[in-house]
Ligand SMILES: Nc1ncnc2c1ncn2[C@@H]1O[C@H](COP(=O)(O)OP(=O)(O)O)[C@@H](O)[C@H]1O
């Protein structure tokens with residue numbers, strides 16, 4: 001039984017990790033298209049990715065759109081979450097439902113909707129259009145993460161701050177915000193990733209003017225299956241991996257520094 | 263001394279539920295007052311109204327004659343220690359204590375020096391740079407106390423601050439809080455539902471029940487001269503016996519027969535009036551024979567709980583339960599199921615007329 005479980009576990013991990021095991025070697029491949037196993041190894045496609053405007057423009061677009069989406073999403077969701085978690089008002093459950101809607105509606109449906117709606121508004125093929133659409137798609141996950149954080153926040157801390165002489169504004173800056181900071185950062189990160197990763201809506205409305213990286217990758221794989229796609233995938237994986245270990249590494253070094261100074 | 267903090271006619275309703283019903287209370291400068299009462303009796307609500315977190319539905323509160331109405335919590339200069347301490351988790355002990363000074367615009371160097379002194383006063387030197395989660399419950403409690411005192415508040419409010427501590431630590435903190443309060447002379451309201459805590463710490467105990475003040479008096483008065491049946495029952499152990507007044511200093515007790523008591527000149531009792539007699543368990547004495555100079559009765563012993571130095575004897579007469587506390591050495595002659603003579607004097611009986 002024990003052995004069976006161990007083998008199943010290994011199989012599942014392998015199955016999940018398989019794309020990585022294939023993609024990373026392919027990014028160093030000399031082959032002209034995606035091919036596994038690679039006939040030889042070089043760094044040429046990395047060089048191409050970092051120099052070719054065909055790839056650099058979509059990367060810049062994606063970064064701009066994801067950053068703007070994150071800012072806009074946070075500006076909307078932070079106040080909304082405070083209102084929905086902390087206050088009672090008429091129409092609250094309807095508002096709650098609206099926040100979660102974009103998660104329930106299939107992206108393809110949203111995409112078609114944006115295509116015709118933004119078309120009428122002249123927003124198709126523009127950064128602004130993609131930013132607005134991505135913001136809408138980022139709201140539910142950001143709201144979920146943030147409201148879980150806010151529900152766990154002990155409001156006695158705010159009362160304590162007030163009793164100690166802090167105004168409402170000072171209480172927010174000195175107590176509420178610093179304590180919620182990890183939750184805010186994580187929800188912002190989710191908004192960023194949601195936008196950076198989004199493909200369906202981007203294919204429908206980003207057009208030539210605001211072409212995002214996933215859209216470019218999708219076009220490329222349909223046409224020439226350029227190994228640069230493997231390069232980008234590897235880089236993204238590397239970024240996520242760093243993002244995951246960074247907090248641990250940071251904590252570890254801080255502990256070392258603290259030990260040194262003692 | 264004149265009254266420092268005055269609550270007059272303070273009431274609070276939540277919807278159509280009355281949480282506080284016309285509270286009147288005067289507290290003197292430097293006084294240590296405890297609010298004692300069962301859960302839900304309105305103690306926290308009263309504190310929160312004083313602190314400015316809840317608005318009273320009616321009534322006024324003044325400190326040195328100045329009304330608190332219209333002052334936000336941060337403008338009231340009141341220190342609060344919350345039950346869960348409410349220390350800021352992202353700040354170290356000393357940063358927590360410095361916070362109220364920071365909010366008052368005190369320079370950092372001076373503020374940190376003051377915070378450090380206050381931490382020393384509560385016995386926490388050496389822990390200044392620890393975060394709250396690196397401190398024990400008792401230490402967190404001390405930081406919370408230091409933080410609530412460092413800005414020299416006009417009033418210190420503590421809402422069941424010792425509830426989460428174990429018994430030993432609790433007693434230690436009771437002594438500690440009392441010492442610091444005396445040293446600084448700060449007017450203090452301490453909320454608890456633990457009567458021994460209230461008895462041992464306070465200058466005056468305020469007993470709450472159902473949003474009303476039942477009695478506000480020094481601890482010994484509360485114990486020996488309770489204002490109502492509720493207070494007599496809530497504080498300490500008690501025998502509460504129904505009786506009818508038959509004359510000045512005389513009553514017909516339904517359980518113990520004719521009894522004499524010392525009449526209280528402040529109380530007017532009419533003949534035939536129904537009253538409750540309070541006799542504390544330690545005021546019953548065992549007697550081998552009937553003593554002519556004392557009142558006597560015979561009870562049947564049901565249970566003996568021996569604590570070593572003293573014992574609780576629970577018996578009954580007719581259908582009424584009688585509890586008494588006797589010295590541990592006396593209990594060896596008693597057996598469960600046996601009859602037993604008990605006696606008492608007229609000053610053991612306290613008459614309750616409500
Ligand atoms: N915000 C509120 N809304 C409705 N009822 C409340 C609220 N706060 C307190 N109460 C009620 O008021 C009563 C007194 O509460 P509280 O002052 O907290 O009692 P205590 O501190 O003596 O245990 C309780 O019955 C409680 O349920």
Ligand SMILES: [Mg+2]
Nearest residue numbers: 302305306307
């Ligand atoms: Mg309470």
